[in-house]
Amino acid sequence: MKETPVPFVVLLLVAVLTAACGKRGAPLPPLVKLPAAPAELRAERRGDTVHLRFTVPKANTDDTRPANVARVDIYGFSGPLAVTDEDLIRQGTRIASVPVKTPRDPNDTIEPGESEDGLAPLVGDGLDQGASTGVQETLAPAGTSPAAPGAIVRTYVGVGVTAKGRRGPFSVRAAVPIGPSPLAPRGTSATYDELTITITWQAVDGPAQESAAGAPAAAGTTLRAIAYHVYEVPSTFVPETSGSIRMPQQTVAAETRLTDAPVADTRYLDTRMAWGATRCYIVRAVLSLDALAVEGGEASPACVTLIDTFPPLAPTGLQAVAGEGTISLIWDANAEMDLDGYVVMRAVRPGEAFISITPDPIHETTFRDEVPAGGLYAYAVVAVDRAGNRSPSSNRVEETGR
Numbered sequence: 001m002k003e004t005p006v007p008f009v010v011l012l013l014v015a016v017l018t019a020a021c022g023k024r025g026a027p028l029p030p031l032v033k034l035p036a037a038p039a040e041l042r043a044e045r046r047g048d049t050v051h052l053r054f055t056v057p058k059a060n061t062d063d064t065r066p067a068n069v070a071r072v073d074i075y076g077f078s079g080p081l082a083v084t085d086e087d088l089i090r091q092g093t094r095i096a097s098v099p100v101k102t103p104r105d106p107n108d109t110i111e112p113g114e115s116e117d118g119l120a121p122l123v124g125d126g127l128d129q130g131a132s133t134g135v136q137e138t139l140a141p142a143g144t145s146p147a148a149p150g151a152i153v154r155t156y157v158g159v160g161v162t163a164k165g166r167r168g169p170f171s172v173r174a175a176v177p178i179g180p181s182p183l184a185p186r187g188t189s190a191t192y193d194e195l196t197i198t199i200t201w202q203a204v205d206g207p208a209q210e211s212a213a214g215a216p217a218a219a220g221t222t223l224r225a226i227a228y229h230v231y232e233v234p235s236t237f238v239p240e241t242s243g244s245i246r247m248p249q250q251t252v253a254a255e256t257r258l259t260d261a262p263v264a265d266t267r268y269l270d271t272r273m274a275w276g277a278t279r280c281y282i283v284r285a286v287l288s289l290d291a292l293a294v295e296g297g298e299a300s301p302a303c304v305t306l307i308d309t310f311p312p313l314a315p316t317g318l319q320a321v322a323g324e325g326t327i328s329l330i331w332d333a334n335a336e337m338d339l340d341g342y343v344v345m346r347a348v349r350p351g352e353a354f355i356s357i358t359p360d361p362i363h364e365t366t367f368r369d370e371v372p373a374g375g376l377y378a379y380a381v382v383a384v385d386r387a388g389n390r391s392p393s394s395n396r397v398e399e400t401g402r
Contacts, residue, residue: 032068032106032162032166033060033061033062033064033068033106033107033109034060034068034160034162034166034169035059035060035061035067035069035160035161035162035168036057036058036059036060036061036067036160036169037057037158037159037160037168037169037170037171037172038054038056038057038158038159038160038171039054039055039057040054040055040132041053041156041157041171041172041173042054042174043156043174043175044176044295045139045176045181045293045294045295046284046295046296047181047295047296047297048138048139048140048181049136049137049138049139050136050138050139050154050156051136052074052096052134052136052137052156053133053134054072054074054132054133054134054158055130055131055132055133056069056072056098056100056127056128056129056130056131056133056160057069057072057129057130057160057168058130060109060168061169063111063112064109064110064111064112065109065110065112065119066103066109066119066122066129067100067129068102068103068106068162069100069102069129069160069161069162069168070099070100070102070124070162070163071097071098071099071126071160072097072098072100072158072159073094073096073097073098073159073161074095074096074097074098074135074156074157074158075088075089075156075157075158076093076137076154076155076156077091077092077154077155077157078092078153078154078178079091079153079155080153081153081155088155089157089159092155095135095156096135096137098127098133099125099126100124100126100128100160101124101125101127101128101129102122102123102126102163103120103123104120104123105120106162106163139178152177152178152289153176153177153178153292154175154176154178155173155174155175156173156174156175157170157171157173157174158170158171159171175292176292176293176294177289177292177294179289179294181287181295181297182204182206182226182285182286182294182295182296183204183205183296183297184204184284184285184296184297184298184299185201185204185228185283185284185285185296185298185299186201186202187200187201187202188200188281188282188283188300188301189302190279190281190302190303191304192273192304192306194273194308194310195271195273196269196270196271196273197269197270197272197273197279197304197306198268198269198270199230199267199268199269199270199281199283199302200266200267200268201228201266201283202266203266204228204296205226206287226285226286226287227262227263227264227285227286227288228262228263228264228266228283228284228285228286229257229259229262229263229283229286229295230257230258230268230282230283231255231256231258231281231282231283231284231298232256232270232279232280232281233254233256233280233281233282233301234254234280235280235301255282258270262286262293273306275306275307275308275338276305276307277305277306278303278305278306279303279304279305280301280302280303280304281301281302281303282298282299282302283298283299284297284298308338308387309387309389310389311383311385311389311390311391311392312334312336312339312383312384312385312389312390312391313334313336313391314382314383314391314392314393314394315331315332315334315342315382315391315394316331316332316394316395317330317331317332317395318330318379318380318381318394318395318396318397319331320377320379320397320398321399322399322400322401322402323402324402325371325372325373325401325402326369326370326371326401327368327369327371327377327379327399327401328366328367328369329344329366329367329368329369329381329397330365330366331365331381332365333365334383334391336383336385338385338386338387339384339385339386340361340384340385340386341360341362341363341384342358342361342362342363342365342381342382342384343356343361343381343382343390344356344357344358344362344367344369344379344381345357345379345380345381345382345393346369346377346378347377347378347379348375348376348377349375349377349378354378354393357369372401373401374400375401376398376400377399378396378397378398379396380393380394380395380396380397381393381394382394
């Protein structure tokens with residue numbers, strides 16, 4: 001049987017196609033890496049100042065590191081919560097632009113879990129990637145300007161921006177009310193006893209229920225009663241007043257909020273006793289507006305230096321047992337945490353004054369006094385704390401030496 005020859009044109013087509021399959025085209029441009037969104041954006045309003053905190057991106061949207069970011073922009077917008085991110089930026093105000101250290105080559109990255117040893121150092125004078133930082137905005141006296149008609153909320157959003165001006169995804173939003181803030185509580189004072197520091201202040205009335213534009217609060221808006229936050233501050237704390245300038249690190253970082261949630265009472269108990277320490281406190285009124293809150297300003301701090309002038313309780317249960325040439329004493333132990341010891345007092349016979357027979361406080365709750373036979377002796381014990389405070393005398397006991 002004769003084989004049918006393959007036509008020449010078919011062989012040529014196969015050769016052309018085979019050659020075409022092995023030919024490389026022009027390289028595709030690399031994908032542009034975009035920084036991840038700034039994390040943990042938070043906003044707290046105190047008086048007419050809004051303090052914002054956020055974390056600088058340290059990775060890209062594809063989880064590679066370092067982030068292709070040159071700055072973080074923070075925008076604020078006064079108007080409805082339903083606004084889109086793009087409209088928020090277009091209609092709002094850029095309130096801060098925070099420089100960030102950036103990579104020389106944005107495509108020189110590592111995957112999650114890989115070592116950073118081979119990466120080139122970041123350049124620029126900005127913040128480190130992954131750093132937590134803060135900015136602040138001072139609102140106009142009646143809220144903020146510009147504001148949409150009837151606006152009662154100021155919304156903030158952050159975004160990382162590359163060196164070429166391309167934005168990454170937006171952060172979660174943070175918002176504060178922009179109506180009037182409550183007044184600073186007056187009459188703050190701090191007193192203490194052996195166990196507790198008590199901070200008290202005068203109650204504050206809520207502000208008028210008006211919007212930022214001066215109109216009555218929007219229908220359906222729930223204004224709640226005034227509550228309070230208590231803060232510990234350094235003794236060098238300077239209250240924020242109208243016209244004063246204070247960086248966020250000088251306000252937020254220097255304060256320690258003691259109340260987990262606003263308290264309705266005008267009294268707070270601080271049980272963190274430390275003798276010799278100076279404690280200073282400020283109180284801010286908090287007004288809630290639906291799910292948001294605004295703190296008022298603060299008056300001068302109330303300071304107190306904790307000096308231990310509180311003596312221990314008198315020892316109890318003192319007993320005396322006479323032995324051959326000795327009188328043995330035993331008593332119940334005191335429970336004070338700062339107890340230094342006990343001083344044993346003796347009077348040789350009834351009617352004479354007690355004198356100490358232990359030059360320094362002893363730590364045991366027993367004592368053996370060597371005495372000659374035939375004498376009548378009276379005893380009492382005094383507790384002493386580390387500050388030198390002496391308790392009242394214990395019960396008095398008498399015994400005759402044998």
